[in-house]
Amino acid sequence: AQSVTQLDSQVPVFEEAPVELRCNYSSSVSVYLFWYVQYPNQGLQLLLKYLSGSTLVKGINGFEAEFNKSQTSFHLRKPSVHISDTAEYFCAVSHSMDSNYQLIWGAGTKLIIKP
Amino acid sequence: DTGVSQDPRHKITKRGQNVTFRCDPISEHNRLYWYRQTLGQGPEFLTYFQNEAQLEKSRLLSDRFSAERPKGSFSTLEIQRTEQGDSAMYLCASSTAGYGYTFGSGTRLTVV
Numbered sequence: 001a002q003s004v005t006q007l008d009s010q011v012p013v014f015e016e017a018p019v020e021l022r023c024n025y026s027s028s029v030s031v032y033l034f035w036y037v038q039y040p041n042q043g044l045q046l047l048l049k050y051l052s053g054s055t056l057v058k059g060i061n062g063f064e065a066e067f068n069k070s071q072t073s074f075h076l077r078k079p080s081v082h083i084s085d086t087a088e089y090f091c092a093v094s095h096s097m098d099s100n101y102q103l104i105w106g107a108g109t110k111l112i113i114k115p
Numbered sequence: 116d117t118g119v120s121q122d123p124r125h126k127i128t129k130r131g132q133n134v135t136f137r138c139d140p141i142s143e144h145n146r147l148y149w150y151r152q153t154l155g156q157g158p159e160f161l162t163y164f165q166n167e168a169q170l171e172k173s174r175l176l177s178d179r180f181s182a183e184r185p186k187g188s189f190s191t192l193e194i195q196r197t198e199q200g201d202s203a204m205y206l207c208a209s210s211t212a213g214y215g216y217t218f219g220s221g222t223r224l225t226v227v
Binding site: 042046106 | 160163217218223
């Protein structure tokens with residue numbers, strides 16, 4: 001069965017510092033990988049996705065993520081965070097052979113920006 | 116394209132009452148999903164429609180929950196005889212090929 005592990009429930013970081021949010025998945029077959037952001041009292045917004053091709057994926061708001069098949073990871077990075085990046089970030093996986101593309105979600109990581 | 120709309124944004128109801136939520140997906144999206152999210156957790160899949168057909172239901176969706184998408188456009192999620200454990204954010208999402216959903220802002224249900 002597929003699962004997604006977000007290793008950190010909270011990540012505090014100073015403004016303008018770099019950040020990495022970790023995501024590991026388990027799957028025996030090919031996967032599609034996603035990162036979503038959720039601002040307080042809002043729905044989820046797609047940040048970026050990996051479907052195939054280049055393992056370095058660039059998304060919105062200056063975020064990027066790297067797919068590492070051997071380590072089954074899809075960590076999210078930003079070189080310099082802003083106070084507006086304060087939100088909860090969710091990693092999700094879709095089974096590529098699954099006809100309904102149901103997403104399996106991690107528990108989320110709260111990014112806390114310290115001024 | 117106005118995105119995915121959910122109504123209402125907030126609902127407070129007494130235990131035992133019935134509630135209904137509405138979701139209007141992006142018009143060209145044929146797939147529609149309902150998820151439930153409790154505090155500190157990722158979304159949990161509830162059900163999935165392709166056009167008007169409900170193709171999958173989670174075991175989380177007890178007999179008190181029912182969802183419809185009568186004409187393959189908007190969808191409703193009804194919870195009968197609400198319980199305090201039903202308190203959560205109910206999220207609707209739509210997609211075409213499923214490569215990344217567009218979510219609505221959610222309906223936050225509080226059962227008192």
